[in-house]
Amino acid sequence: MFKHFEPNKIFSITSKAPRYVLYLLVIVLTIGLIESLLLSPEDYLQSHTVRIMYVHVPAAWLALGIFSSITFLSITGYIFKLKNFFLIAKSLAPSGFIFNIIALVTGSIWGKPTWGTWWAWDARITSMLILALFYLMFLMAWRIYDKKEQVFKITSIITVLGIINVPIIKYSVDWWNTLHQPASINILSKSTIHSSMLVPLLIMTAAFALFSLLIFLMKYNTELIKIKNKGLDRL
Amino acid sequence: MYGRKVKLRFFFVFLIIVTLSLTVFLILKSLEENVIYFKSPSEVKVLSEKQQKKIRIGGMVKTDSISIVNKELSFVITDFKSEINVVYSGLIPNLFEEGKGVVAEGFLKDENFFSATKILAKHDENYMPPEVKAALEEK
Missing domain, CATH: 2.40.50.140 (Nucleic acid-binding proteins)
Structure with missing residues (x-):
């Protein structure tokens, strides 16, 4: 299926889809911002400062999710020799990196009024910084190396090294004493965030995911144009 | 089903991940004093x-x-x-x-x-x- 995929067919989707994704993004983001900045209640302890969460948490989730995805794509791409998977991974990475930076910056802005510091070398924050460095290495590798075979190998190694950090980020707040509080949203047990705050958070997550999808489609479209210009019908 | 090379590459990646996870686990375990x-x-x-x-x-x-x-x-x-x-x-x-x-x-x-x-x-x-x-x- 993937070995014999036709760039032309996929190209017809990736060249048209971004417009509709953009429309949807504008709608969902507008609803999300109104919900989170105006309609949602203030927190009993942090009052309006809590609104930073509606940007911070979705950004962090997407940074982790996208890194997991590019690792999965790189590993399966390596095992089954699917070049296309590497191009999908390459197109996904920039938005993941941007969200990682957003999570770090908003975390810092949130930390000052609540904790009393811009930065703390605790396990959660440091491991998140390490993830940003892995993203940076991944993106730099694509710029530095020209030979496809070479860059596929190097980016695979970077993702395999980086993926070990992902569970560390997730569980750092449970394994060690950290300044960062434990997770509020749990799939298996009851969440410790009130539903009136959870709904805007989920809408904002959907909006950020749509943004990632939009950037991905545009980047991937560029990759396909490059292939077409080289006169290759198949990858 | 899958070729021998595919299986080999699968186990290769699997081994790398297991080895690295164990290494990182041991390092963090011994550095716990500084991680907290x-x-x-x-x-x-x-x-x-x-x-x-x-x-x-x-x-x-x-x-x-x-x-x-x-x-x-x-x-x-x-x-x-x-x-x-x-x-x-x-x-x-x-x-x-x-x-x-x-x-x-x-x-x-x-x-x-x-x-x-x-x-x-x-x-x-x-x-x-x-x-x-x-x-x-x-x-």
């Missing part, structure tokens, strides 16, 4: 030698323990097992309150006495509107 951001009062009590270097102590601010004398703030950090008296002068974060989490950075003077150079507030993972909090407290 703060110690609890109970952990500080059992320190064999008096620490000269800067450490962080974290726990709850004991209820009715905050007092300010001559611009010097003093309070008690507790983990509900042991307690440590803290003195501090300087800026305090907004969320510093009795009964809430706190991390104090500074020097241990003796077993029960800590001189802080920096106070950080640590809040928990509960988020709710004020009305809900009031309703919960009424129960």
Whole structure:
């Protein structure tokens, strides 16, 4: 299926889809911002400062999710020799990196009024910084190396090294004493965030995911144009 | 089904991930002292030698323990097992309150006495509107 995929067919989707994704993004983001900045209640302890969460948490989730995805794509791409998977991974990475930076910056802005510091070398924050460095290495590798075979190998190694950090980020707040509080949203047990705050958070997550999808489609479209210009019908 | 090369590459990746995870686990396990951001009062009590270097102590601010004398703030950090008296002068974060989490950075003077150079507030993972909090407290 993937070995014999036709760039032309996929190209017809990736060249048209971004417009509709953009429309949807504008709608969902507008609803999300109104919900989170105006309609949602203030927190009993942090009052309006809590609104930073509606940007911070979705950004962090997407940074982790996208890194997991590019690792999965790189590993399966390596095992089954699917070049296309590497191009999908390459197109996904920039938005993941941007969200990682957003999570770090908003975390810092949130930390000052609540904790009393811009930065703390605790396990959660440091491991998140390490993830940003892995993203940076991944993106730099694509710029530095020209030979496809070479860059596929190097980016695979970077993702395999980086993926070990992902569970560390997730569980750092449970394994060690950290300044960062434990997770509020749990799939298996009851969440410790009130539903009136959870709904805007989920809408904002959907909006950020749509943004990632939009950037991905545009980047991937560029990759396909490059292939077409080289006169290759198949990858 | 899949070729021999595919299976080999699969096990290769699998081995790399297992090996790296174990290595990272062992490194973090041996560095645990440095990975943790703060110690609890109970952990500080059992320190064999008096620490000269800067450490962080974290726990709850004991209820009715905050007092300010001559611009010097003093309070008690507790983990509900042991307690440590803290003195501090300087800026305090907004969320510093009795009964809430706190991390104090500074020097241990003796077993029960800590001189802080920096106070950080640590809040928990509960988020709710004020009305809900009031309703919960009424129960």
